[in-house]
Amino acid sequence: MRLSRAFLPTLKETPADAQIASHRLMLRAGMVRQTSAGIYAWLPLGWRVLQKVEQIVREEQDRAGAQEILMPTIQTADLWRTSGRYDAYGPEMLRLQDRHDREMLYGPTNEEMVTDIFKTYAKSYRDLPRNLYHIQWKFRDEVRPRFGVMRGREFLMKDAYSFDLDYAGAQKSYRQMFVAYLRTFARMGLKAIPMQADTGPIGGNLSHEFLILAETGESQVYLHRDLLEFDALSQPVDYDGDLSPVMDFWTSRYAATDEKHDAAAWAQVPAERQVSARGIEIGHIFYFGTKYSAAMGLQVAGADGKMVVPEMGSYGIGVSRLVGAIIEANHDEAGIRWPEAIAPFKVAVLNLKQGDAATDALCDRLYAAFDPDAVYDDRADRAGVKFADADLMGYPWQAIVGPRGAAVGKVELKRRATGERLELSLEDAIARIKA
Ligand code: ATP
Ligand code: MG
Numbered sequence: 001m002r003l004s005r006a007f008l009p010t011l012k013e014t015p016a017d018a019q020i021a022s023h024r025l026m027l028r029a030g031m032v033r034q035t036s037a038g039i040y041a042w043l044p045l046g047w048r049v050l051q052k053v054e055q056i057v058r059e060e061q062d063r064a065g066a067q068e069i070l071m072p073t074i075q076t077a078d079l080w081r082t083s084g085r086y087d088a089y090g091p092e093m094l095r096l097q098d099r100h101d102r103e104m105l106y107g108p109t110n111e112e113m114v115t116d117i118f119k120t121y122a123k124s125y126r127d128l129p130r131n132l133y134h135i136q137w138k139f140r141d142e143v144r145p146r147f148g149v150m151r152g153r154e155f156l157m158k159d160a161y162s163f164d165l166d167y168a169g170a171q172k173s174y175r176q177m178f179v180a181y182l183r184t185f186a187r188m189g190l191k192a193i194p195m196q197a198d199t200g201p202i203g204g205n206l207s208h209e210f211l212i213l214a215e216t217g218e219s220q221v222y223l224h225r226d227l228l229e230f231d232a233l234s235q236p237v238d239y240d241g242d243l244s245p246v247m248d249f250w251t252s253r254y255a256a257t258d259e260k261h262d263a264a265a266w267a268q269v270p271a272e273r274q275v276s277a278r279g280i281e282i283g284h285i286f287y288f289g290t291k292y293s294a295a296m297g298l299q300v301a302g303a304d305g306k307m308v309v310p311e312m313g314s315y316g317i318g319v320s321r322l323v324g325a326i327i328e329a330n331h332d333e334a335g336i337r338w339p340e341a342i343a344p345f346k347v348a349v350l351n352l353k354q355g356d357a358a359t360d361a362l363c364d365r366l367y368a369a370f371d372p373d374a375v376y377d378d379r380a381d382r383a384g385v386k387f388a389d390a391d392l393m394g395y396p397w398q399a400i401v402g403p404r405g406a407a408v409g410k411v412e413l414k415r416r417a418t419g420e421r422l423e424l425s426l427e428d429a430i431a432r433i434k435a
Contacts, residue, residue, distance in 0.1 A: 023148030038145025038153030077103035133160030189339030211279035336394030
């Protein structure tokens with residue numbers, strides 16, 4: 001992407017109403033534009049990041065055996081009357097009427113709809129287990145939308161739904177998602193900690209929230225330091241095998257949000273291993289048995305011919321919230337510091353003297369080596385503007401080409417995460433970034 005032609009707008013001023021770093025940086029870096037309270041348009045830079053986050057979520061869901069579908073955003077009120085949640089959900093639900101005065105709603109979640117769809121096809125125990133997910137926009141009319149995309153009204157969520165023949169199967173599906181979540185967040189460079197949670201309006205009796213630590217988090221959390229030191233990607237995972245040991249590691253160490261905090265159990269954690277901090281919820285998984293399958297009339301024939309009501313769970317990830325959360329965990333005074341896995345572009349090529357034959361030639365070659373994963377700052381701007389924008393937008397690498405270096409074929413590489421700088425030949429610079 002050549003910046004001279006790109007729509008990558010930045011704001012010079014720090015937006016006054018943005019209270020936390022990620023919100024300020026997303027506005028300043030031109031990632032999103034608020035169109036009304038809690039509703040955002042995603043501009044090219046933000047959209048690229050959102051898609052990268054989404055893709056990691058998708059790959060790990062697929063790996064764990066879930067299958068992607070896409071359900072609509074608009075649902076009928078009737079579906080929700082069947083489960084009894086139409087009235088129970090309250091003012092967070094955006095209710096609509098079509099031209100025939102039929103009551104509709106913008107989905108805040110999809111338990112009813114997915115159960116209704118699955119019911120049409122699942123006839124026997126051979127149709128189980130199954131796990132269906134989609135990545136779709138949700139609407140919840142939050143009382144206080146704030147912190148930018150972290151607590152929006154319209155937001156992108158991955159929600160998966162498992163169907164099993166019995167309790168043991170449902171626990172296995174739950175563990176598969178539990179492990180998939182650990183991997184998903186670790187791939188984004190996040191230390192996400194599963195914590196026992198309340199189930200809220202989704203219902204059920206087993207649930208974990210996944211939180212990352214951040215000063216600006218909305219939840220108070222308490223956890224054993226072991227959990228922060230464990231690398232979730234260090235172990236190979238066999239989703240068909242026994243996942244209990246992995247889950248046992250996480251559930252045998254203390255970790256709780258305020259709501260579930262137990263002072264007596266906390267006192268058992270050695271003082272030097274206690275971590276109390278603020279946290280951001282990025283995912284939430286639920287086992288709720290037959291709550292929706294029973295209400296929606298889902299039944300299949302068991303192996304003995306008797307009808308069975310399948311056991312279900314649902315599994316959410318806040319895909320758009322993650323973009324904000326990742327920035328909360330990766331920024332400094334100058335701007336964002338993207339982890340490579342979700343950076344909008346891997347490298348920014350900064351031409352410090354546009355129009356100089358040597359700098360132009362070197363930049364063209366660098367850009368060609370990384371396009372489409374590079375931005376080329378070929379604008380007729382001062383070097384200082386280019387440095388500041390590249391730092392703000394947070395590309396993992398900056399390849400800086402000035403006339404003095406270009407005359408002797410040298411490129412300066414800057415690594416955004418560490419500030420480390422290297423002067424290298426063109427070939428070595430390309431190899432270093434690719435390594
Ligand atoms: P919260 O406690 O933050 O209000 P929730 O428990 O109501 O969230 P879930 O129903 O568990 O949310 O939704 C799954 C995930 O969707 C959450 O873990 C969170 O990451 C994300 N999410 C929920 N509400 C919002 C929102 N208003 N804006 C952005 N992401 C959200
Ligand atoms: Mg939740």
